[in-house]
Amino acid sequence: MASPSLQDGIDEAGSAVRLRWTDKPQVWTPPVVKPEYSGWREEQAAWQNGVALLNLSYHMWDTFATGPDATRMLSELSANNYENFAIDQAKQLVVVNENGFLIGDAILLRRAEQDYVITGRPTVQNWITYQAQQRGYDVSLSSDPDCSRDAGHVPPFFRYQIQGPYAQQLIEAAFDGPLPETKFFHASHVTLGGKRFRALRHGMAGQPGYEFIGDHADHAPVKEALMKAGERFGLELVGSLAYPTAQAEGGWVPAPIPAIYDDSVSQTAYRSWLPLHTPDGMQPLHGSFYSPEIADYYVTPYELGYGRSISFRHDFLGRDALRALKDAERRHKVTLVMRADDVASVLGAGHGIVNTLAKQRVESGDGGLVGKTEYTAFSDPYGTMLSLALVSQDMAEPGTEVTVVWGDHPGGDVAQDAELSLPRIRATVRPCPYNEFARAGYRQD
Known part of the structure; x- marks a missing residue:
């Protein structure tokens, strides 16, 4: 990987906490999307009381995993259950280190028998890519970054979320009727504006709604059709200021400190492979809670409410340690x-x-x-x-x-x-x- 590495940054700073600690943090907002459309207050109210369109196309990384060992690799590197993982189903991917502490989470979508997309922050994606290389799986892994460093970068997908109390009515108006009955975190294939794409039952703020995922080249007609159908329902576009705040209502912790800073030989080797200029090395650490020990910032999947996503019916990295943490005293x-x-x-x-x-x-x-x-x-x-x-x-x-x-x-x-x-x-x-x-x-x- 590129240099300097995360380990180089830690060595120069003196510790992981010293590397990341700052009293001048920069506020993160999604790239490309306008800060406000009608105003952040009105946009927040829309997903509460009306209906909102949230554009998730530009701020997440995608890693594509394909090949004969794709399912085996994911099963051995994550705590999720793959026994009944259907095509066009998504999961909250949960990945831990050898001691059972959380590396991170992401959205995992199964597109075909041995074809997956991991979407979210690059933390989990980098960890899985490194582990796959070390273990020699027969799998192809490629990543597409977010647009934070290059606003002109064209992502592979458009992602539009429609959510709020009127989401279902808007969707039925746009598609001339209800979508196929779909379970939570499952997708159906739909057509709108002459374009074919996935409709995933999912919402950022926990409100009723769908996330529409398709080829980014098709984003304009799909968005136009949604906007037109939304006129009668007062559809609000959500800007980059309001969008991140939805997770406070929905209960998702967006960026826990990854447990990659232990002194073990394996983690030191990983940090020597991982570039410094990633969220894991450069995300600011600040606030009134302070400890010089980075492990004091670690969390477990159980603390974040991911217990329902964990299965011990298969062997995976950190399995025994995570099982021991299940019944341990925790926050x-x-x-x-x-x-x-x-x-x-x-x-x-x-x-x-x-x-x-x-x-x-x-x-x-x-x-x-x-x-x-x-x-x-x-x-x-x-x-x-x-x-x-x-x-x-x-x-x-x-x-x-x-x-x-x-x-x-x-x-x-x-x-x-x-x-x-x-x-x-x-x-x-x-x-x-x-x-x-x-x-x-x-x-x-």
Whole structure:
């Protein structure tokens, strides 16, 4: 792979935390898509109260895995069950290291018997590519990057999500009737605007809807047909400012720290292969929660709610360690609903949109550390910030009151629990996902 490597960056910085820690993080927004169309507040409201079109075509990586060993490779490198994995079905791909801690997750779509597409951040894709090379599988792997470094790059697919309470009505209007009955995370083949593509039952914010996936060369007529059908329902295009905030309502943690920083020979070799200038090496690490030990930022699949995706009926990398973690004491993913008056006081009444991966300290009433945030966003329909957080079991009961320490620890040699006079925001523990449909009805079938 290209140099310098991630290991080169760690060696120069002195540690993985020192490499990634910053007090000037850049806010991530999807490339190419306009920041706003009608305004981020209106766009957030659309997937809550109306219907929205979210363009996912430009910010994700795709890795194509084909060949005689494609299924065996994926089965041996991920925790998912492949026994009844149908063609045109998708899964939340879950990959762990040899100690059972999460490398990352991605969307895995099976297109044919030995033909898969892995979509998402490149973390999982890089890990699988490296492991495949080391183990000598008879498989072809090729990757197509996102458009963040080259806005003129043409991706292989268009991806349009239609979601919100009126999504089904819009879809029936566009297709002159309901789509074929399809289970959650399964796809059917449909035609619109003279173009053939997949309709995957899936939604980012946990709202009812579909994700349409097809050849990017066909994106214009498909989008035009959806927009035309959506006129009567008040369809809103969602810009790059509002789009990432949907995950705060849907309960998906977008970028957990991958467990690739251990001192083992195998992980050192992997980091020496992996380029430094990837999200795993360059994604900022910041917030009021600070530890000089990168392992303190690791998570398990169970903490993120991926237990239902895990199967121990096959052998895979990290299987025994992950099984041991299943019943171990662990943190629980919750939604923290922050006090609106505290948010206004700390951020200012006109603070605008918030979209941050900052790891903020979550404290109990006596100031003790009980967890950390993983992702925080301002949701205008709810009038406050929502934070996806991992907290200790005794603090995970809905209704529990906690405090979020808001700001950035300086890192370095400053003590983890140093008094930094950072502002506090009171918050209430609520279920995750916070969106009721995502929690109660999203995956019922």
